Amino acid sequence: MTKISDIMEYFETFAPLTTQMDFDNSGLLVGDRDNTVKKVLLSLDITKDVVLEAEELGCELIISHHPVIFNPIKHMGTHDPSYLLANKGVSALCMHTNLDLGTEFGVNVALANAIGVHNVKLADIGECLFIGSLDTAVEMKNFAQNVKAALNCSGLRYTDLKPNVKTVAVSSGAGGSNVFEAAKLGADVLVTGEIKHHEINAANSLNLNIIDAGHFKSEDIVILPLIKRLSDRFSNIIFTKSKSYSDFIKYV
Incomplete structure (x- = not known):
């Protein structure tokens, strides 16, 4: 038993x-x-x-x-x-x-796998922040659409200061506070489940795109x-x- x-x-x-x-x-x-x-x-x-x-x-x-x-x-x-x-x-x-912090298997690893992010590693800065990359650079709008489909979102929020993205930071759930760390790691976009208004402003100032897929969708995966x-x-x-x-x- x-x-x-x-x-x-x-x-x-x-x-x-x-x-x-x-x-x-x-x-x-x-x-x-x-x-x-x-x-x-x-x-x-x-x-x-x-x-x-x-x-x-x-x-x-x-x-x-x-x-x-x-x-x-x-x-x-x-x-x-x-x-x-x-x-x-x-x-x-x-x-x-x-x-969240599992490096072999966990919420962020599952999220990264679902949206096509490879070579995912736990960052040594930030909270529950992972960094990886896409196989090739893609248009930001297309990447946002891919994330929406992969997570079965009814809708999501995103910014597109950078027209193309390849290096992706991932922080499921309420990971919007990681914008500074994601930018420091050289990410083109931060995929998260919750981000506040002032964090979006900070991301804009850092030339960092964001995707807010919703708390539930970013973790239920x-x-x-x-x-x-x-x-x-x-x-x-x-x-x-x-x-x-x-x-x-x-x-x-």
Whole structure:
């Protein structure tokens, strides 16, 4: 029988918990590491609907990217995900910045692979910032369209100060703060999931193009490759991607 601890030990081979950032709260946040598992649900976040979906599917464990418990809990209602997890007997294993920083496999590596960025390396500056390159230089508009298609985005934001791009910086989720570091590394474009107005202005001043694909789309791309990786390692466990949680942002 496979225990949660076995899955945690496997994560240690490519996304060790010791690499998580200081502010983070990755790890087994609900449940007992000695619990056995036969079915696991994977989701970017753990919401009420995700917990109920896990219960319906008979999953003993949910693996998420974002921690279900991040800030100190001062009150817990009956509809709060943490309460529901404990009440339903479903464990929660949350792999956040340690999975962002994975160099063999992780969120940013999966994002880079999906959009055609090769020779990806973790930068020695910035936060969760990776750098790589396209096979050949492409027009910025075409690259933005390729990213939109690869991530199945309904829409995305981009700038095109540089008409052509080849060197690509990648920082999934809220990576807009890396504009200065991306420019210092010689990137033509920074692909991220969130960037603020003043960060776009800074990127413009640095002649750095940006692509804002949305937080969900820039990180959800890791779920299916992670399911394959876990399924290859634990063939006796059924790993399933959540159907109840998706990108709720609409475009007009």
